[in-house]
Structures are given as C-alpha cells and as structure tokens.
Amino acid sequence: MADEMQINPQRAKQLAENLASITSRINAANKSNRNIRLIAVSKLKPATDILALHRPSQQEQQPLHTHFGENYVQELLEKSRLLPRSIRWHFIGGLQSNKCKQLAEQVPNLWCVSSVDSEKKCNELEKGRKALLEKDDKVEKLRVMVQVNTSGEESKSGVEPGDALALCKHVVERCPHLELIGLMTIGAIARSKATTPETENEDFVALKEVREKVAEGLGWEEDRLELSMGMSSDFEGAIKMGSTEVRVGSDIFGERPAKKDAVVVEKG
Numbered sequence: 001m002a003d004e005m006q007i008n009p010q011r012a013k014q015l016a017e018n019l020a021s022i023t024s025r026i027n028a029a030n031k032s033n034r035n036i037r038l039i040a041v042s043k044l045k046p047a048t049d050i051l052a053l054h055r056p057s058q059q060e061q062q063p064l065h066t067h068f069g070e071n072y073v074q075e076l077l078e079k080s081r082l083l084p085r086s087i088r089w090h091f092i093g094g095l096q097s098n099k100c101k102q103l104a105e106q107v108p109n110l111w112c113v114s115s116v117d118s119e120k121k122c123n124e125l126e127k128g129r130k131a132l133l134e135k136d137d138k139v140e141k142l143r144v145m146v147q148v149n150t151s152g153e154e155s156k157s158g159v160e161p162g163d164a165l166a167l168c169k170h171v172v173e174r175c176p177h178l179e180l181i182g183l184m185t186i187g188a189i190a191r192s193k194a195t196t197p198e199t200e201n202e203d204f205v206a207l208k209e210v211r212e213k214v215a216e217g218l219g220w221e222e223d224r225l226e227l228s229m230g231m232s233s234d235f236e237g238a239i240k241m242g243s244t245e246v247r248v249g250s251d252i253f254g255e256r257p258a259k260k261d262a263v264v265v266e267k268g
C-alpha cells in the first residue's frame with residue numbers, strides 16, 4: 001500500500017517543481033481570477049509519481065495536489081486500490097459501455113468522469129454509482145461531464161455539438177446518482193499546436209457555443225456548466241477563453257512510455 005512505496009526524493013522534487021511551474025502559468029493566464037482546477041494527468045505513469053505529489057509537504061498539512069486524471073479503467077482500478085482515498089480521480093479517457101458500471105462502483109473516490117458521450121454509458125455509470133451508494137451512503141454522487149467532439153474528426157470520441165443538450169438532459173432527468181457539472185473537449189491536435197496567444201482555438205470557441213445552447217435548454221445559468229479544455233500544449237489559450245479545468249500530463253510528469261511498457265508499481 002501507499003506507506004510501503006519508495007519515493008525517489010529527486011523525482012519528487014522535480015515533480016513538485018513542474019507542478020509549481022504549471023500552477024504559476026495558470027495563474028498568469030487567469031486574468032479574471034476564476035477558480036481553475038488543474039487535473040494532473042498521470043496515465044501510464046507509476047503510482048509513486050502520484051503519491052509524490054499527493055503526500056503532504058513538510059511545511060503544510062495539505063497534500064500538494066489532489067486531482068489526478070487517468071485514461072484506462074484497469075490502470076485506474078489498480079492505482080485507486082494502492083493510493084490514498086483522499087485522491088480525487090478523474091476518468092478522462094475513451095469510455096467503453098461495458099466498463100462503466102465497474103468504474104463507477106469500484107472507485108469510491110472517482111470524482112468525475114469527463115468523457116461521457118452516450119446515454120448507454122450514462123446509464124451504466126448510474127447503475128454503478130447507485131449500487132455503490134446503497135453500500136456506502138457517504139460516497140458522493142458521481143460528477144460527469146459530457147464530452148463534445150468539437151473538431152468533427154471521426155477518430156475523436158464525444159457527441160456532436162448538436163447532440164450535447166439531449167445527453168445533458170438525460171443525465172439531469174434520468175440519472176439521479178450522477179451530477180452534470182460541465183462539458184469537455186479535446187480538440188484537434190493541429191489546432192492546439194497552432195494556438196498562439198493571439199489566435200483563438202476553434203475547438204474552444206465551439207465548446208463555449210455548445211455551453212450557451214445547453215445552458216439555455218436546461219434553463220441554467222451558464223456558469224453552472226464548467227468548461228474542461230486545455231492540455232499541456234494549449235492550456236494557457238484555453239484559460240484565456242474561459243476554461244475552468246485544464247488537464248495537464250506531459251508538462252508535469254514528462255513524456256509517457258508506450259502503453260505496453262507502462263508499470264503501476266515500479267520494481268526497486
């Protein structure tokens with residue numbers, strides 16, 4: 001378990017510095033002083049990297065960082081069993097319907113699923129969280145975000161912009177153990193690479209438009225819906241356009257290994 005894991009002090013120092021640097025870049029880009037959540041995307045990285053950032057630092061009682069993002073169900077299940085319950089996990093990867101129930105039921109500290117893109121997946125997450133809440137009434141509802149395919153690329157998951165409202169309504173009206181908190185996009189890689197401080201990324205413009213329509217359709221204030229947009233290559237531009245959540249992996253943890261080479265527990 002967590003207290004038996006060996007953390008390399010040099011690696012821990014490097015990770016803390018990387019995190020601090022991202023945090024200060026976020027603050028500098030955040031001209032309107034909104035609350036912006038940083039998800040440290042730890043997919044394919046060992047559990048010790050996460051623990052290094054989640055341990056309380058020497059000066060403070062609070063852990064350095066709490067929100068971590070993962071893309072693969074099996075990897076998240078393994079890490080969540082090894083690591084402290086105080087971590088707030090985000091599932092941000094492509095979702096498969098047949099794994100949704102397990103995900104929602106077996107990870108009590110799964111804080112949000114950001115990649116919801118079909119009614120069927122919502123229904124399976126709903127079943128899983130309902131089952132968990134029947135065993136443990138201290139668990140929270142499972143937050144979800146609807147992923148929108150703003151770039152029109154066939155390879156990307158997410159609902160079409162025009163279908164986002166219907167799916168959001170489904171969550172609000174039919175899934176009492178889920179809580180809709182926002183919309184997420186990944187966007188086209190090419191556009192994110194081309195985003196400079198002067199240009200507005202079209203994917204982020206599109207997600208904002210979807211939010212307007214969804215909020216109107218639900219009769220909600222717009223700011224009840226978060227915008228999860230921005231990754232290592234484009235988070236500053238995303239923040240300027242109103243992002244409330246950025247998902248940063250490689251700029252904190254470094255390049256990722258190939259999936260086949262990734263290990264959750266490193267052998268000493």
Ligand SMILES: *Cc1c(COP(=O)(O)O)cnc(C)c1O
Nearest residue numbers: 041092231232233247248249250
């Ligand atoms: C991997 C991933 C990220 C992090 O990407 P980096 O470029 O490493 O910051 C963010 N969001 C999603 C959905 C991802 O799959």
